[in-house]
Amino acid sequence: MLLDLTEGTLILTRHIKLITMPNLETQIQAPRKTLPIPRTKAVPAAGNPRVFDFLDYRAFLKAFYEQTKRATKGRFSYRVFSQKTGVNSPNYLKLIVDGQRNLTHLHAKRVAKYCGMSEAETHFFTTLVKWNQGKNLDEQSRYWNELLVLRTKSGFRLLSTSQLAVITDLRLVALFELLQVSPNASTETLAARLRLPMSADEITRGLDTLESAKLIRRDGKKISILATTLKSEDDVPSKSIRQYHHQAMTAAEKALHDVPLDQREFISSTIALPANATPEVKAILRETRDRLLALGTHTAGADSVFQINIQFFPLTNSKPEPV
Numbered sequence: 582m583l584l585d586l587t588e589g590t591l592i593l594t595r596h597i598k599l600i601t602m603p604n605l606e607t608q609i610q611a612p613r614k615t616l617p618i619p620r621t622k623a624v625p626a627a628g629n630p631r632v633f634d635f636l637d638y639r640a641f642l643k644a645f646y647e648q649t650k651r652a653t654k655g656r657f658s659y660r661v662f663s664q665k666t667g668v669n670s671p672n673y674l675k676l677i678v679d680g681q682r683n684l685t686h687l688h689a690k691r692v693a694k695y696c697g698m699s700e701a702e703t704h705f706f707t708t709l710v711k712w713n714q715g716k717n718l719d720e721q722s723r724y725w726n727e728l729l730v731l732r733t734k735s736g737f738r739l740l741s742t743s744q745l746a747v748i749t750d751l752r753l754v755a756l757f758e759l760l761q762v763s764p765n766a767s768t769e770t771l772a773a774r775l776r777l778p779m780s781a782d783e784i785t786r787g788l789d790t791l792e793s794a795k796l797i798r799r800d801g802k803k804i805s806i807l808a809t810t811l812k813s814e815d816d817v818p819s820k821s822i823r824q825y826h827h828q829a830m831t832a833a834e835k836a837l838h839d840v841p842l843d844q845r846e847f848i849s850s851t852i853a854l855p856a857n858a859t860p861e862v863k864a865i866l867r868e869t870r871d872r873l874l875a876l877g878t879h880t881a882g883a884d885s886v887f888q889i890n891i892q893f894f895p896l897t898n899s900k901p902e903p904v
Contacts, residue, residue, distance in 0.1 A: 632702050633732060638689075638709045643678045645696055666691045683714050705731045718827050725749065725824065743793035751828040751888075752777045756787050757796055758886040764804045776839070777832060829890050836888075856899065866891050 630644040650657045659678075660671035666688065668674065674692075676682040684692070689710045693703040708727050715721035729746055747753045755777055763771065768784040779787065788804075791797045798805045836845055854862065873889055 629696065632696075632698060632706050632709070635709070636728075638684065638706060638713050639678050639680060641706070641709075642674065642692070646674075646678070662695075666695050684710050686710070701731070718824065722824055743790050744795075746790050747794050747796065749822075749824050751825060751832060752779050752783075753787050753790060755886055755888075756784065757791055760791075760797060760804055761806055762883050762885065764806070765802060776836070826890075829888060830892075832888060833890050851896065862893055866893055 629648055630641060632641055635641040635644070646657070646659065646662060649662075659675040663669075663671055663674045666674070668688065673682065677684050686707060689707045690703065693706045698706060705728070708724055708731060712721060712724035712728055715724055732745075747757070752775070755775060756771065756779065759766075759771060759774060763774065766774070768781040768788075771784050772779050772781045788797070788799065792799055796807055798807055833847075837847060870889075870891060877883070
């Protein structure tokens with residue numbers, strides 16, 4: 582089994598297929614001045630979208646707005662939504678939903694109250710806002726792990742917390758691959774074989790996660806790999822995929838220094854191309870990826886696990902349009 586992970590599509594070859602959503606980039610701008618929260622009853626939760634079903638707080642706000650507008654037969658507007666949550670600007674929440682403004686922590690709590698969220702839902706929503714708007718990978722990783730814990734407590738069932746934990750942790754993916762070549766190895770042996778840092782106790786917890794994600798089944802010391810296809814309507818967000826890519830690139834940097842030359846291959850080229858050649862280059866790289874995936878899928882006798890990273894990105898800004 583191989584992992585193919587690109588922003589836009591995530592595939593665990595043979596076993597998992599997850600379709601990911603397009604990335605929603607946020608623009609960090611200074612929030613508008615807010616007013617004291619009005620004295621109004623929270624909107625009843627019945628019939629409204631469930632916040633635990635979302636991994637993008639803007640998508641939740643849009644769904645809540647549209648549901649409330651239908652329920653009030655068109656009498657609900659973004660102006661009303663903003664005013665009811667203590668903001669004087671009539672289109673402030675519309676700008677937030679469109680990704681042109683960010684939501685402050687104080688306003689997020691006011692929105693949660695107006696939407697009729699419970700204490701647990703409010704905690705999830707405010708953490709979701711922090712994750713979506715995280716300014717660096719360490720911050721995003723911290724809030725992502727908190728979201729996984731909160732989802733577990735909520736009883737979320739569309740895409741399980743365990744499955745999300747696997748696809749955003751390179752160590753768990755590597756462990757899953759290693760189990761296919763060493764299915765009966767002890768936790769100590771698995772820890773010793775992995776170049777990624779995992780203790781025997783972390784291996785045990787990793788096996789628990791893989792089993793909870795329905796990727797493996799344990800019967801005593803015997804481990805069976807399950808051929809399971811997973812497809813979620815609550816798509817995996819690009820931000821979590823970028824966390825995985827960051828881990829893979831960090832592992833590559835370490836391998837550059839720690840792995841002997843005869844066991845690795847690092848190729849880097851800097852070339853000048855027309856900007857409109859980007860689709861063709863991406864097609865070539867994906868064709869190369871597909872050939873490598875086919876090699877791993879159809880070649881018998883696998884005894885080791887390798888990581889393949891392919892990056893292509895500009896080193897210059899776009900050429901200015903002629904005036």
